[in-house]
Amino acid sequence: MQKIPVGVIGATGMVGQNYIRLLDAHPWFEVTCVAASPGSANQPYRDAVAGRWLMASPIPEGVSHLIVGDANRADQARNQCRLIFSAVNMKKDAVAALEMEYANQGLAVVSNNSAHRHTPDVPMVIPEINPHHLEIIPAQRKSRGWDKGLIAVKSNCSVQSYMAPIYALIKAGFPVNRIILTTLQALSGAGYPGPAAIDLVDNIVPYIGGEEEKSEIEPLKILGRVDGNAIVNASGIDISAHCTRVPVTDGHTACVSLEFKEAKPDLDEIGTIWRRFSGLPQELALPSAPKRPIIVKTEPDRPQPRKDRDLDKSMTVTVGRLRKCNVFDVRFIGLHHNTVRGAAGGAILTAELLQAGNYL
Amino acid sequence: MQKIPVGVIGATGMVGQNYIRLLDAHPWFEVTCVAASPGSANQPYRDAVAGRWLMASPIPEGVSHLIVGDANRADQARNQCRLIFSAVNMKKDAVAALEMEYANQGLAVVSNNSAHRHTPDVPMVIPEINPHHLEIIPAQRKSRGWDKGLIAVKSNCSVQSYMAPIYALIKAGFPVNRIILTTLQALSGAGYPGPAAIDLVDNIVPYIGGEEEKSEIEPLKILGRVDGNAIVNASGIDISAHCTRVPVTDGHTACVSLEFKEAKPDLDEIGTIWRRFSGLPQELALPSAPKRPIIVKTEPDRPQPRKDRDLDKSMTVTVGRLRKCNVFDVRFIGLHHNTVRGAAGGAILTAELLQAGNYL
Amino acid sequence: MQKIPVGVIGATGMVGQNYIRLLDAHPWFEVTCVAASPGSANQPYRDAVAGRWLMASPIPEGVSHLIVGDANRADQARNQCRLIFSAVNMKKDAVAALEMEYANQGLAVVSNNSAHRHTPDVPMVIPEINPHHLEIIPAQRKSRGWDKGLIAVKSNCSVQSYMAPIYALIKAGFPVNRIILTTLQALSGAGYPGPAAIDLVDNIVPYIGGEEEKSEIEPLKILGRVDGNAIVNASGIDISAHCTRVPVTDGHTACVSLEFKEAKPDLDEIGTIWRRFSGLPQELALPSAPKRPIIVKTEPDRPQPRKDRDLDKSMTVTVGRLRKCNVFDVRFIGLHHNTVRGAAGGAILTAELLQAGNYL
Amino acid sequence: MQKIPVGVIGATGMVGQNYIRLLDAHPWFEVTCVAASPGSANQPYRDAVAGRWLMASPIPEGVSHLIVGDANRADQARNQCRLIFSAVNMKKDAVAALEMEYANQGLAVVSNNSAHRHTPDVPMVIPEINPHHLEIIPAQRKSRGWDKGLIAVKSNCSVQSYMAPIYALIKAGFPVNRIILTTLQALSGAGYPGPAAIDLVDNIVPYIGGEEEKSEIEPLKILGRVDGNAIVNASGIDISAHCTRVPVTDGHTACVSLEFKEAKPDLDEIGTIWRRFSGLPQELALPSAPKRPIIVKTEPDRPQPRKDRDLDKSMTVTVGRLRKCNVFDVRFIGLHHNTVRGAAGGAILTAELLQAGNYL
Structure with missing residues (x-):
């Protein structure tokens, strides 16, 4: 060929x-x-x-x-x-x-x-x-x-740490109503040179211009549907994002709390849904497709950017710390490599x- | 004396x-x-x-x-x-x-x-x-x-970045119903030696053992009332916390989304409430009391740990990025010096x- | 006044x-x-x-x-x-x-x-x-x-971490012949914004443009003498500098090996000379003068930038690790706050x- | 097999x-x-x-x-x-x-x-x-x-950043007399957990217990000769090392000044010697042998740990900044991956x- x-x-x-x-x-x-x-x-x-x-x-x-x-x-x-x-x-x-x-x-x-x-x-x-x-x-x-x-x-890139896990749940029959999340984003997401070193030593910056809006609005189009000449945004799902910059070279982390619309899967079901999740790239065995789009970690302190960003050619989303949310239904941590997958x-x-x- | x-x-x-x-x-x-x-x-x-x-x-x-x-x-x-x-x-x-x-x-x-x-x-x-x-x-x-x-x-220490701002709102007549927050916590909070350097270079750790529970439960007692022999926890306020560790020496940052119960102050009112907030330590002019318990920053990218933790003898809580929340009512960033104030x-x-x- | x-x-x-x-x-x-x-x-x-x-x-x-x-x-x-x-x-x-x-x-x-x-x-x-x-x-x-x-x-700024300690020895009757040193310099020395954060996370940069030449030549004028209309450089002292950039906000560290010309003080004498060293600013009690221009640390792992840069209003030079050099006569570590003293x-x-x- | x-x-x-x-x-x-x-x-x-x-x-x-x-x-x-x-x-x-x-x-x-x-x-x-x-x-x-x-x-591990480059020169007919060097060593060299994160944020530590002695003495045995029942240390080469710890995960950097005994190659000759240097592992094409034991970088600011430590399966030594020394003959920067090569x-x-x- x-x-x-x-x-x-x-x-x-x-x-x-x-x-x-x-x-x-x-x-x-x-x-x-x-x-x-x-x-x-x-x-x-x-x-x-x-x-x-x-x-x-x-x-x-x-x-x-x-x-x-x-x-x-x-x-x-x-x-x-x-x-x-x-x-x-x-x-x-x-x-x-x-x-x-x-x-x-x-x-x-x-x-x-x-x-x-x-x-x-x-x-x-x-x-x-x-x-x-x-x-x-x-x-x-x-x-x-x-x-x-x-x-x-x-x-x-910011949406990639949570969209695959959330979509997997929606696809499995558990529509999501509301999401509140905080991202801890890597420096490479800002391009080069990006933030000054002196601003990120012994410090984090809880602000990335324009990023929160993108993190909230883009998912609606991704979850939307094709209608003739246009892609119509999904509705009925509200997202609120805090986006912060941390001294990490690559790998965006998201701390996600979510509320389901009606049916509420338990934690075991969610883990199973994520582990089994697969998409067209996997079905077609595309060259850059990760074997699994979502990897579930069970160690209590994972995922972590430096330790997990490079799993499966840096093309997978790693999730962990799946647990009940005290306010919404469940919460978890998602991570992806922002300059590769993202x-x-x-x-x-x-x-x-x-x-x-x-x-x- | x-x-x-x-x-x-x-x-x-x-x-x-x-x-x-x-x-x-x-x-x-x-x-x-x-x-x-x-x-x-x-x-x-x-x-x-x-x-x-x-x-x-x-x-x-x-x-x-x-x-x-x-x-x-x-x-x-x-x-x-x-x-x-x-x-x-x-x-x-x-x-x-x-x-x-x-x-x-x-x-x-x-x-x-x-x-x-x-x-x-x-x-x-x-x-x-x-x-x-x-x-x-x-x-x-x-x-x-x-x-x-x-x-x-x-x-x-983790609760201090958000409890004063939230209490100020409650005291001003705006009861709070639900809070979802993520903390980015400093290394000194773990005592010495705390986390290994090799785990926090080019990395963050989205987990601190026991910290989320404390962040969710302790506020209920703080907001509770004395009833004879016991302090009775407040009810009707739900808190969900993601607690993460970042490579910062001192200064815990919290990204907070909150929902009011009924009356919803606008952003200007909230700013005014915070700026005017004062407590018994200020009234009594106690030696270690900050002049203002809450300092409001208006720059788009503040507060930041290294730049704001030492304001007012490291005894104040600095807040910023007050804005509408896409899911709850408002969101903001809070910061305090965890080994001094906290x-x-x-x-x-x-x-x-x-x-x-x-x-x- | x-x-x-x-x-x-x-x-x-x-x-x-x-x-x-x-x-x-x-x-x-x-x-x-x-x-x-x-x-x-x-x-x-x-x-x-x-x-x-x-x-x-x-x-x-x-x-x-x-x-x-x-x-x-x-x-x-x-x-x-x-x-x-x-x-x-x-x-x-x-x-x-x-x-x-x-x-x-x-x-x-x-x-x-x-x-x-x-x-x-x-x-x-x-x-x-x-x-x-x-x-x-x-x-x-x-x-x-x-x-x-x-x-x-x-x-x-780079010369300040070693010039006071070296001059103190010369003044005490121990002329210095040769110096080989490496600096680990702070980010603030590069002005703002200075190096990109992504270049200094999990990294150091062993190069600062023009810095080595300054570190080698400027001491000659400082040690020189006024001769009518001109300051004549000192001669007979050779300096070689490696200048590197490290992820530190403030505080330049220098690792110094030096060779005396003739008389060679022992380590105790050197410690005493440094502790007793004082100059005209101290004599005149100038407002910004540190009490002691040189502070000698005896802990095995000091000085360190974050722990020692702010001693005595950030205006002193801190030295430590004074020991025999395997090639020249003695070696030590010097440190100063580059944006204040320097x-x-x-x-x-x-x-x-x-x-x-x-x-x- | x-x-x-x-x-x-x-x-x-x-x-x-x-x-x-x-x-x-x-x-x-x-x-x-x-x-x-x-x-x-x-x-x-x-x-x-x-x-x-x-x-x-x-x-x-x-x-x-x-x-x-x-x-x-x-x-x-x-x-x-x-x-x-x-x-x-x-x-x-x-x-x-x-x-x-x-x-x-x-x-x-x-x-x-x-x-x-x-x-x-x-x-x-x-x-x-x-x-x-x-x-x-x-x-x-x-x-x-x-x-x-x-x-x-x-x-x-500390000696690996400079021993191959120095040996290549000796082997090429340019015996080395004296070496003064400073290492900037990675955290992984200290094992796990190693230094506390709070000691390496906005800081470096200019001390590693026992490391300077090893850096000075071990080369003598490596350069020695087998004599019956014993390996006899080389003599006539003096090394002085300052060893420091920097917030880098992997990759030890050495800033090296060296003096030849008699014949003094010029910088071009040295570059050629390093580029051509090869040893028995290369000759035997051993599975873990790097293609070239020494890689010479000509960019002004290299080698750098994060950017160069993984060259050639992390098994090569990268050198750069070869230049005249103001005190000895030449100076350079050497780097290797301390937990792999080292x-x-x-x-x-x-x-x-x-x-x-x-x-x-």
Whole structure:
């Protein structure tokens, strides 16, 4: 099988580097195109990231020599690849327009950016939860006049620590009414350079601009349904989030209290539901899919970011401390690797879904 | 005025050292007696803590030369002091019995330990909230057969970041129905040595044994009422706590969502209530009382432990990020210095209340 | 006594804020003038630093209301103060010219900046070591055509952890031949924001641009002598420095191995020399002078930044682990608070020297 | 090929766990025997480490079910394995005797412990430096009366960051005269639990008991020569070490200044020598051997522990910042992963050498 040529725009930033790292030796995709801001363009990738390559593994050989393109020139990417992973870091309007332009050029766009998360005909996909939202793509193409172009996006990283466990319960017949949660989020979620070291030594910061709103609103679309030209948000589920920043490199932790609507599973049932939970990526055995989307820890003090973030290729959600809630019904701790599952890895898994669904 | 002679038992541990530090140059109290485990006894205090004095300031001169007594010998303390601050670290039953023995000897005991927190006739005091619980002391003395002895305790440090703000609202006529909160707690709360460094580098631990139960139950007694021989817990207020450990030296942060029972103040009213909140310690101008029990920050990213824990002699609670809650009514962040306000400093303030109330 | 009006240029940055904090309630100086970049000018100081006030204590009331001036307008400062503390953060040439302009206007300039550290007629002063370098000021004024203007600078913060202990030995008759040292430097030394948090979690960075050169060269001028119009560097002492960045907020640590030229004091003599060491600031009892310039710790694991940086108003150098060196003669660990002793506090002490020496 | 059965004593501690992790799927060795203190014995390994398994990967299936033996019973291990990796944590004399007992029983012992490092007929091996020291084994066996038993040990982890780079220079014809260095050592080097978190937040500790002596003396044996029944220490090379503890999980950094004896290579030559350096493990392509024993980084701020410790299976030494020394000849930064290369991984590589040399 010939590999599908893919590109990364915003390839020199931290998320872009994660794409390059994770796509190295990917069985289906091959990075043939990297693009960044004009200031980084027109030089080999290795030179463009010299002194700011942040990954632990070296730059993959195949990408190292690619000449970096100008991310603003969607027309130039057109002949170099079939799908674009967007990790650009620009103003929201500019990103929205740029991603449209790539799709206009006939490319599939899978984006980490928040610009199109609430565009009604753009699916925001967590592959184990709402892969069927990709079914909107024919309508998207039709109304946009695209033949082969498409846009799909991933959600904010903060929601990933609790959405799979909560969805698993809903899917099992236990609708959720209300959720109050606090996240302890990793530094890498802020991009590079992110917070100053002097602000996170002997300290935490109980605030991340815009994060609480995303954590509360995005789940509604993810749990929504496709209705013709638009994805209609779910209703009847209220979420309140406190988002805090802690001195952890990778791995967002969420402390979650939830209330069921009617039927209330007991703790054993919940554990069983989570352990058995599986989705389309597992059914299709997609290359980046974790064996189990949810891993349940029974030690009293787990999950913990450094100890659990890398389980199953950093693509799983680890939960633990499942117990009765004194106010709502149950509470638990959820954890995921925010730059893999919550960013580049999750987007690659979505791209695999697109390929498996013949959207490419 | 002649100073009141006081003792510290468990004087060599971290909480004990905090007592020694905070009582240095106290206008009312003078440390005349220090006691610890038999292994530390019978040597000058400076030798007993050699190599494990954890305070930033040096050992106060007056205490440095005191010969450490055996904490198990309440009879020996009897002639040396009038009041004992208990910071012993033993099994719960042993502490309960030991503190009783000190009271039997005619000493006032103010304790950091949890052993007597739920003894019905022992007041658990946060000085700005329930100083009137000290009114149970005559009944305590009578039923115990004590002439001058008494026992009063402080609550767990974790509750201090939210109890003053919540009580201020209740007092202002806005009863609280339900609270869901997550704490991000400092290392010093675990005593010394506490958690291993290797477990808290690039990591947080979302579990502290026994802490969630204390955070949920103790507030009920604090908000309770004196009824003859017993303090009767408040009812009608439910609290659910997630307690986590973060790599911060001092300062517990709480992310709090709360629901009012009926009347719902708006955010401006709440800010005003907090800013105006004052208690008996302020009215009596007790030496350790902060000028304001609650400081309200309006910057979007405060309070933060390293930046706010030391406001007003480390004796105040700092709140911020007051905003609507998406599920309950309002949410906010609270912070206090856990080894000062939440431990030795809070106990000293309670002792000052005892003195001001003529219980000594 | 009427206080001397002083100004701070670069008043909104971290070093500038430290000046404002340390000069609050100073017995001799009063801040009457604050200036910063044009973008911060023409508004009250409290507004100019809103959201970026980094000190633990609040903005001093007296400064809070001052209207920030444009630091480029030395002429405007002229009538507002007698001395300027320079904490500007611009290109070296621009700083050099700007500080000259302030002196041209008749102001005494005491600078934290490196621009004039190697200008031959500008004294670089560590108050306990080379206060006599201020004697070059009449020559400086004469050759520059200044009546009342002057420039004095402080050295780089990295040298302060070892220069006082080394100078004390030289002064006591034990000339030093060679020094090899490694510094573990605090984040605040890099200004704000300084290094990214994600680079200093579970990590250290064994490199600080330009720092090793400063650590090796500046001591030569500090140990030099005034010769007419110029300060002539000391010779015959070689220093090699490895400078590293560690996740510490404040406090630079130095691990020092040194070789004497001829006479070699034993360890006891060295301890005695350090304990007895005192300088002109102590003799004059200057307001910011520590009681002892060097504190000797005998615990095996001290000094440590968090535990020792704040001794004696954060103005002392703490040394410990004095022991034989396996290669040179002796080795030790030195520590100082880099933003107080090593920056604003050291400059204020120099200003006090200038006042005591009638240079103002 | 049938795998060689090996055992791990002290299997439940952190170093023991690292052995279990690194030996999983080893091509030559299979863990068939685990032993620990009597308190942990007589239960499956998974139960013995329940709640204290510190590795990121799960307990290997094959070991999980092994019944833990009593480490004091060398006789019981005799029939279960051919080689013992010793990671016991007992008093030095007890370890020395215990390891002797295992060798008496006919087992090859490869030890992390310091007990036999200075036993004259016990080789202390860094596989790329002194594999020929294993040639003492026949003499060791003869004088001890062992048929198949043997003891070989690894050196202290602290020396690994600088010994390979220094040996490479010596081997290339540039004898080294003097070395002054400072290490910034990781927490895992102290075993579990090691230092308290509260001592390493906003702090470093410039002291590790006994570490400086080991860092100075062990290299002399490593660089020594086999002379009949004993390994004779090298002479003519002096080392002085400052050893400090920093809040890093894994990865020891060394800041090294060195003086050559006579011939002085220039910086380019040194870089070339390091890049070309290779040893017997590389020649024999041993399973755990890194491709290159030394990796040279040219970025100005590398190596760094979190970014470089895991290069080449965590088995390489990374060097950087090679530059002239202002006092000696050259200086550089060296880094290695202390619990892999510097502990279990290095010992496994030594065991591979033993197998390749037909000592098993």
